[in-house]
Structures are given as C-alpha cells and as structure tokens.
Amino acid sequence: MTPAADADATAPRYLRDRYAIVGVGETTYTRGSNLSTRALGTWAVKNAMEDAGIPAAELDGMMSYSNNDSTPSPMIAGDLGLRLNFYMDVYGGGSSSEALVGLAMGAIEAGMCNAVAIFRSMNGYSQVRIGGTGARARAPVAGDALHTTPYGWFSAGQNFSPSFMRHMYDYGTTPEQLAMVKVIHSEHASNNPKAYYRQRVTVDDVLNSRMIVKPLRLLDCCVETDNATALIVTRAERAGDYRHRSPRVLGVAGRVCKPRSDMHFQHGPISTVAGRYIRDIIWPNAGVGPEDIDLTGAYDAFTFTTMLQLEDYGFCAKGEGGDYVSSGVMRLGGERPNNTSGGHLCEGYTHGMNMIIENVRQLRGEVDDSCPLDGRGHRLHTYDYSEGGCRQVRDANVSMNLGWAMPGTGSSLVMRRG
C-alpha cells in the first residue's frame, strides 16, 4: 500500500520506540459494581501504578475519556495523593484509548509532564447503559441528532447496521462467518479468569440468539459491564526504572475519519470504514506491515466491527473479511490471534482499554491465565489453549490495536515487545 506523502517512516517526529506503556490495571468486570465511577477509577489507576511499581511522585499526568458518565482526573488524582502537572478529560467513547496514548506522548514530549495515567471508568451496565436504554433513550433531541434519533436510529447497533448490512450485500458476507468472531473470542475468554462471560459458545448459539437489529443478533453484540481500566505511558528511557519489560509504542493513529464526518454515510462505499484511511498513517509510522503483526486487538463492539477493521487495515483483501474471521487465523494457536482476553464480546466493555491492556500483557509474555506461577511470580505458560488453559501467544513480538468509534472514525496503536 502507498504511504501518505508526508509519512516518512524514518522521521523522528513520529516518536517510534520512544515511549513505553509501563503499567496496566483494571477493576473486576461486573454487572452491578455498587461503586461510584470515582471509586472504580481510583481502583484501576492504583492497580496500574502498583503493576508498574511507579512512585506517586513520578506520576504527574492524567487523562481520561467518557461520555459524561465518569469522574474527572482531579478527583482520582486527589484520592491517590498525586500532584498533577497535567491533566485532561475528554469527551469520547470507542477509539479514544489509542488516541489518548498518542496525546500523552505529545504532552510528555512537550515537557508538560513526565508520565501519564490514562483511565476509563464506567458503570456501563448499572448507571449509564452503553446500549442506550434507560435515561439516554428519553433525552431531548436537537441539532444533528434530529436526522437520526427520531427514526429509532439511536443505539450503536442501530447506527452501524446499514454499514454492516451493505457489506453483506456487496461481498456476500454471511451470518455464519460473523458468528465465528464471537465463537473465537468466547474460546479466548474461557482461558481468562477475569472475563465476565467465560462460557464457550458455538455458531449455532449465535445464530439462534434473538434478533436485535438486523444483521445483529444478541450474541453479535458486546456485553455491558461496570468497570474501570488504566494504563501508564512514559518515555522509553525511563521504562527500565519500573517492574516490567515494558512494550514500546511503534506508532499511533488517533480518531482518523472518513470524509463527511458530519454523516459518514454520505461518502461511500459505506461498507468501507475508517481503517481504509488509518492504514496509510499507521503502517508507515510504525514501520511495520500486516505480515509483521503477531496479534491484534480489533475492537469488537459487534462481531462486524472486528471484521470490517481487519479487512480495511489490509490483513486480507477487501471483501474477504468474512473468510478471514472464520478461518481460524484469529484463534489462539492461529497465525494472528485477535482479542485474546475475549474482548468486548466476552471479557467486558471498556471502550477499548481492555484490548490494549491485554496486548501489553501479551508482549510482556505474562498474560494472566490459569497457568502455574514459578517461585518469582512468573507464569509457566503451557501453550495448551484448551478450555481453562493457557492464552499466552507464543513469541508475541508486535501487536496492533484497531480502535473503533463508528464506521467513519477509528484509531490504532502498534506496540512491540520491550
């Protein structure tokens, strides 16, 4: 593929290899946390700090994103006794996490602070339902939403359904192929003790689940959960001060849009998503191509979002996403496993953070499966991927996260083993 004219992969301004993710942490994934988003956020950031082994005095930046359903950074920092030199809380959902890693790198590069904790805290089941039911469904409608919401075109599944349907029309993609995304992610989740849904499902289970909005059945849709997630970004040269062999950031692309971001459906093909544009930035900036990626974290708000992104990033030819996701490539033990934690379909819904956290642990070689620990607390991975077993990818050297906001907008993050 042709890199964008201004994307010189060797240029230092892209900060390749200059930053590391030195700590990750999360709360439990539940439905009914019985905690405030402040308490959840504090819990996750504290876990990320302990994971990194970073002293409070060295963590002086904080960022978060939310749909006005979270608690801002100053509350979390205050509770944890952190004095911040920088914070910013932005509005946004899916694909914000990768974008904020890039912005954190920029803030540090500008000399604004030394290390940034990024968190997403949400009661996506018990307070502000991510699926849009409850109070959200009764909110007043004005402005651009007048052209969508009054038509009962409102939830994420409803909003994206014409793109998904058109892919089936354009390329003959089948429900059975998409069901394999859920099947494979459920296999991965069965080896993840912290996943909300750990039971393996079959293609028939997916196809027999009730219809929500064609072409999406219940099991094509992700789970709604309560949880907070966090990660810590700092300069690569400081990474050695902390506990782990920390993955390095090779490249990042943030909130890349298709044309007509006011209503992306105006610019076809509507079965093509923002990945078509992201790939021209992320591959040259990261200095790698699809063949170099050992594992992916393709955002699975729905089975379709995983497929559409992998296809438009160039992991397979356009239109062959259905074959790609149903071939076994994405399975643990396959050529390029996807969402080894179970992702949003099974582990929990975090607007993308848990997929970055999983890839960080994979690149450390220390995924938290059920394999035994040695005397120093390191996992003795068996690489037996049967139910309840291992989920560490063998020789995981380079990972990619493919973040999704909507068909017209997405982000990406490529990391390598530290």
Next chain:
Amino acid sequence: MLQGDYRGMSLTVSDVDHENRAYFEHCAAHDFHLQRCTACGLLRYPPGTACPWCRNREFAWTRVEGRGAVHSYGEVHQAIQPQFRERTPYLILLVDLDAQKGEPGEHEALRVAGNLATPDGELAPPELVERVGIGSRMRMVFADVAEGLSLPMWTLDEDAEQPERPWRYPGA
C-alpha cells in the same frame, strides 16, 4: 424555536440553528428542499453550514424530488426507545436520491435517512417491512410532529418499477 413531541421524544430546533429550522419547515409544508451551493451547484444532505466540496458558505434552498432507491437498511427487532417497542420490526432506511446520485464522486449520493412508512407517514406494518430491501424504489412522505416540524419518511413508490426481489438479510 420549533418544538414537538414525537414517540416519547422531545424534538427541538433552536432559532439559531437556521439550517435545520428551514429544512424542517420545508418538510412541514411537505415540500422537500435541500441546500444548493451557490458556487459549485451541488446539493447537500443533511443540512450544514458550508459546502463540503468547495467550502462556500452561501446556499439557496432548492426543491428536490424525494425519490430514490434503498442503499442499505437496518431492521430493528428489539427497540431501545420505549415508544418504538410496540412498533417492531421497523426499518431504518438510507435512500439514495435519484437527484445527484454518483456525484461528485462515484460512490457519493444524497443518502437520506427515514423509516419505512405508510403513505400517511406512520411506521409501516410488518407485512410491508418484509417487502423492502436494498434496491427498493421509494418515495418520500412526511410524519407531522408539530407546527413547522415534520420528518421525512419513506414509502414504497407505487408508480415505480420495483426490483423483482430486493436484497434482504438472508433467511427472512
């Protein structure tokens, strides 16, 4: 300000939102209009504050025929908004208007949203939902919400030649 209640939602068009206000007022007269750029002559949808192709901020409201073909759709079986729950299944349609289809780019069209409706603008019954898919020929009708505020909707174009079998999600 235009304001009205529709299916349990409070719809509001503020006075400073001139583009949407004029758009919905034309709809209320059952006379579909879009903004035509005074520089490059292209129509645009939905209403906006400049021409997406040439950035000109000037425009003229222009009558546009509300006819076209279904580009894609979603078929809702489990509604989210409470007052849609008794009306499932319902269709969310994206209709490519005949006007300006394939312009300025091959894959571009004025892709106008709406539900499948009966000619009087009511949500279509299930037996009508089953007849519509990608390629179906549609004509615009309106759902009246309040004084000066109506929503474009789509109904099967009885005068048009319909595809023998519009494309629908397999098995249904």
